[in-house]
Structure formats: C-alpha cells, structure tokens
Amino acid sequence: MSQPTGWTVFQSGGTTGAPKTSLFSHEEMEALYLPNARGYHAVGLRRGDRVANLFAVGNLYMSYLHVHRALEAFGCANFPFSNHADPVLVRNCCRLFGINCLTGVASVALNCLREMEKLGLRGVRIEKFFYSAEHLYDADKAELRERFGVRKIATHGYGTVDTWYLGYQCAACPTGVFHAHDDQVFLEVWDEEGRRPCAAGEAGMLYATVWSRRLTPLVRYRVGDRARWLEDRCPCGRTTPLFELLGRGDDVLRIGFDSVDYRYVQDCAGRVKGLLGSVQMVKERQTGRDRLVVRAETRVPPKGRPALAAALSRELLSRRPTLKKGVEGGAVWPVRVELLDQGGIPRNPRTGKLVRVVDDR
Template sequence: MEFHNEESQFKKALLVYRESHKSALYSKKYSGFAAPASVSDWEKIPVLTRSEIHERSFPSSMDMMTCPLEDAIVISTGGSSGVARYTAYTHSEWDAFVTAQARALEILGITRKDRVANLFIAGHFWPSFLGLHDSIKKIGAVHLPISANIPPEEIVKLCQQFEPTVMISLPTLFVFLADMANRDGFKFKNLRMINYAGEHLSAVAEQHVSKALGVTRIKAGAYTSSDAGIMGYQCDHTPSGVYHVPTHFQWIELIDFDRGCRVKQGEKGDVVVTNLNRTSNPIIRYRVGDVAKWQEGTCPCGDRNPLLKLAGRAGADFKLGGGFISMDVFENAIARHAPALSLNFQLEISDIGGQFEVDLKIEAPRLPEPLMITTLRNELFQAVPELRISEEKNYLRQFTITPLEIGKLPRSPITGKVSHLKDNRVL
C-alpha cells in the first residue's frame, strides 16, 4: 500500500483535527488548545477514550458528528463484553475502509478466481460480514455468504458442498471447526487459505487449526478496529501478530502512558490511532486497548510501510496473589493436551467470602480421561506459583477444571467470540 511519512500524516491529521471542531465533543475537548504546529505538539492532544465513543456517539448522542447523519452506515464497535457501542461512517468513508481492506486481502493472494466463504456473524449492526461482502465484491471473487449465525454442522455441510478456496472468520470458529474435524474426521477439499480477524490467533492455536483442517496458509485478514478502520495488514513475510501499517489511512502512535511519551524502538506501548480519512465522526488519538511495539528493519516484501508487532490487549492479564498472570500460560498448558482438549476455554474467577475460586472451563471433542485433567492441574500449579502459594495459604478455596462439549462455552451473540477470562471479583 501507499507509504506516507510522518510529516505527511501530520498534515492530513491536522485537516481532520480542524474539521473535528464542528462536533460538540471535540470543540469542548480541545477548548484552550492551540492548533498543533508540529508532531511534538500533536502528542499533547488528549486521547479519545472508549467511554467517550460509547457515551457521545449515535444513537446516545450526536456529539461526535461534524455533520448531519445522512448518506451513512451505522455499525457496532463493541459487543463481545455485552456492551455495544455504535459509530457512523458516511458511505464514502465506508467505501475507503473496505477498499483498503480489499487491497489487504489481495496482498495475501486472494483473487477473482477464489471462492471466499464469509463465516462472520451477521446482524446486531456488527460490520464484519457486511465489510467482507464489500471487499470480496471489489476483488471480484466469488462470495459464499454462509455466515456463522447457523449451526456449525450446517457450516461444515455448506463448505463441503460449495468448496471454498478461502475461509474468513474469527479464530474462535476456526478452533471449533478444527475440534470438529478431529472428532468427525472431515477435511475441506479445495481449501487453500484461512484468514482470520477480530481476535488474535496464537501460534499454538494456529498449529492446531492447520493440522486439523489440513491448511498450511493461515493469515490475519487485517488488524482492524470498527471505530478506526483497518490499522494493519499482512504480507507473505509477516509472521503471526506482525502487520504493515497503512500509513496513507492511519497514523499510529505507541504511547507509554506511565511516562507520558512515545516508546522507543522495540519497547511496548499502547496503540493510539488517528484515522486520516474520516471527518464525519473523527477518530483522533484513540486509545484502542492494544499493546504493541515497532519492528526493526524493512520487510523483505519491499513495502516501506512500518511493521507493528502486537503484544496483547492492555489489561488482558489478571492479578493473583500480588502478581500479574498472563493468559498465555493457560493456553500453552492446554495446548500440550490438544487435540484431546480444545483451545476454546474460559477461566472464571470468583470471590467467595474473602477467598477466591477458579474454574477453568475447557471444550473437548470427547470427555477427557481424569488423569489428563489431574496432569493439567499439576502443570498449571507448577507454571503459576501464585496458585500453589494461594492454596497453601488458604486464599484459594477451590480450583476446578471443567470439560465441556465443544460449542458449549458461552459465545457473544453479537460477535461469536469466546472470552478467555471472566473475572467476577471486585478489585
């Protein structure tokens, strides 16, 4: 994609900044701030928060709009947590979004000769199904609008009947299909590529999906936020979690909010994004909620756009016994027992009378042997000393591992995602 240096991005961002003053939110938010004259001035502009988008967007409010709500599409920008937020794009802004998304898919090798199975959930204002439809249309490929609204057995049947060469959906669904394939022994005849979006697909989950479904090419369709649009795209050389930034479309900063400054090369920071194309509902210095770092060097593909490596969700880990525990520890432990155990799991933590209980719910194609559950428990207590110490000190009232039939974990009705952490404690 077209490369823009930071000076060029600043000039485009300044136009969006000036236009934003037509909205009630930004005119008040930026009251008393002089228009930034340099990149360093830009860093002094206060960030946009999720709560502001939730509370000040249509239909709750028109405060973020710089123009009347006309010639537009309204989409949901949240929902996995059960709290939906909404935002509006003009049709021209939406077209620019899906054009960039289509180009990202073309870079990965999707052509008009492909049959693309659209396996996103449709409805509830969720934009993924609609956006992929428009992107496939721009490429000229054959669109198979199957969706994930139907039972998974029907998804398998339709994919076997219509033989897609590419499937696109959430990692949660692909892990589920891999579990089903291990249980039922099916493959998809002409499937050559899987694209995912909406969640991170870990290396262990990718191996599980690749082996079960017999697909060697698995790539992220894009790094995207419904609020901001496409923020990253992959090429043949980018590994899992690494993306080129579309500098013509987004300006991304990585900020250390503890120090109040940008991070240096190789350091982790919170992703802060400004959409350079959107003026009807401006997204300026939005704190997305992801943590990332800049990759050094130039990509072998020759694309000059910088490389961004995602390092997780801000606040995705949880606190236990004074320390912060990474959810990766649990996924890696479970992965050692795949395919007997699925990588669709949920860790639920509850506070019971001053003690806490932990229930690790894991989907499984078949009921696992008790010895496997005992082994996994021992491995987790070895990998997470806080669990063992909490049990010894009687802080941990109970730790259980509950196997569930595949598909039985609660999914978001809007996005279809499984939340890996459900922390019921009041901290």
C-alpha cells in the same frame, strides 16, 4: 452528524456487555475497501478463489457487510453465508461450487469446519483460512493444517469497529505480528505510567489516529491492546512498520497478589497436548479468598480428562511464583481446571466470539 452526507451506524463493544455505536459516512465506508483488499491480497487471496463469508451479521454488526462488499470488489466468487449459516448448507455448497477459502471470526469459522467434518468432508477441500476479530492460536492452526489440510492461515486485518483496520498480515508474519496501515492511520505505542512513547521493543498501550474518519474524528484513540514496535524488516519486502500485539490491556485478572493475563493462560494450555485452542479464565471470590478457574475445550474422552486437568494446573503454576506462593500459603484457593467438550465455553450470542475473561466476584 453536522455534515450533509448520509451515514451508517454500527455497534461496537460487543464482548464487554456495554454496547456502543460508531458512525461512518458513506464516503468513509467506500474508503475502507482499500485496506481490506490490501490485507486479503497480502495473505494470499486471489481472484480465482471461492470464498465463504462467515462473519457476523445483523444487530448493527459491521464486518460481514464490509467483507461482502470487499470480496465483490476484489473479484472473488463470494458466498455470503454469515455466522448463522447451517453447516449442512456450507458443506453442500463447498462440494457443489468448489469453495476453497473460509473467512470469518476465527472461532466461528473453525467451529463451522468442525461441524462440517461431522457430516463428512469428502469432496471438500479448504486450502485457505483467513480470519479476524480474534486471535487464532498455535493449537488451532495445527488443527487446521493437520486435521483439515489447510495450507494458508492468516489474518487479513486487525483493528476495531471504531478505527477499522490498523494492520494486516502477510505470508511471512508470525502469529500476532502485523504490518501497519501507515497510509490509513497513525499508530503510537505509549507507556501510560511514564506518559511517553515507547521505544522499539518496549511494550505499551496502542493508540490510533485515523486519517479517514471525518464524521466522528478519532485522535489518539485508545485501542485497548498492548503492543510493541519491531525493528526488523519483514522478509516479504514490504517496508511498512511492523508491530506485535501482546494481548488485551484489560485481559488481566488480579488473583491474590498476582496479575494473571489471558495470553499466559492460553500459552499454558497450548503446551498441554490434547487441549484445543479455546480457553476461558474466571476469577471467583469465596470466603475472602480469590480463585483462578480455567476452562478449556478438548476432544479427549472424559476418562482421560483428569490427567489433562492436572497437567494444565501444574503448567499454570510453574512460572507464576507469586500465584504459587499464594496457593501454597492458603491466601488463594487452588487453581481449578474445568475441561469441556468442543464448543462448551460460552460465546457471545451476537458475534460468536469466545468470552475469554470473566470476573465472577
């Protein structure tokens, strides 16, 4: 704030219910287009593509404005719809202008495509789907390929509002694996209990020191995600370090004597055919005992849902002996599975992101 340059204020922490702000100088904002363009190029965006920008806009949200400017600089045909766009308008423009790429918050862009399908997709061909801000799980990727014919699915950038991009994917990166933007940021994976940096392959908490942040410097900023370094080189030929995200450090609910993480619940849902990728886990406390509630979305008619719910419940207990023992011994209430229609799980009203973890004690 002491520098004479102008600055822009953005809001962060949109999914926690406790909003914070982050300040960027105009020079810092300009410097961010390089990692953004690098990520888009690595996942397969090209100048001839016609891109629907479905990122969240308004209320001090950052991504839409930045992606809009980056797409202009990249040289694409840019369609600035935002997350509030009417699917009718998006569908009609896809037909009229031959839009072939969607980019946005993962669940928002996917839900827009699902709503467009209800209107009819004749004349619409979406070949590329580039997302960030949320994970896109295997069930969602299978839906994009098999249901909508999308050929390229990847995240062009991983980061936070405060740090901006920390990593990017390429065509060879599997889900959750990223190239580090090592010329933009210094990343560390720390064993917080042992107070030491993690060796390759060890899981720890991700920290970032951002070279470009001068107005509000960030030194060893705790990102909030668990990660690990990978030793293998990427088949794409890039020599930047690879890291794998292992889920949010705070995406864990203590149920009885077991700590259940969101990634485990998501993986269980992915093994039950008929469930979509959107899942929420909830902790309830009733008469002195914990209960794990898992909500999942499905297109299966109500008649077939009890069998799906039972299958997911079995899957959840199959590899959690502590949780299973607690349920069988009466220390923990039985797991309750709630199956909802597509779009039934609450989203953050500002960003459209899925509310993944709720503690209702």
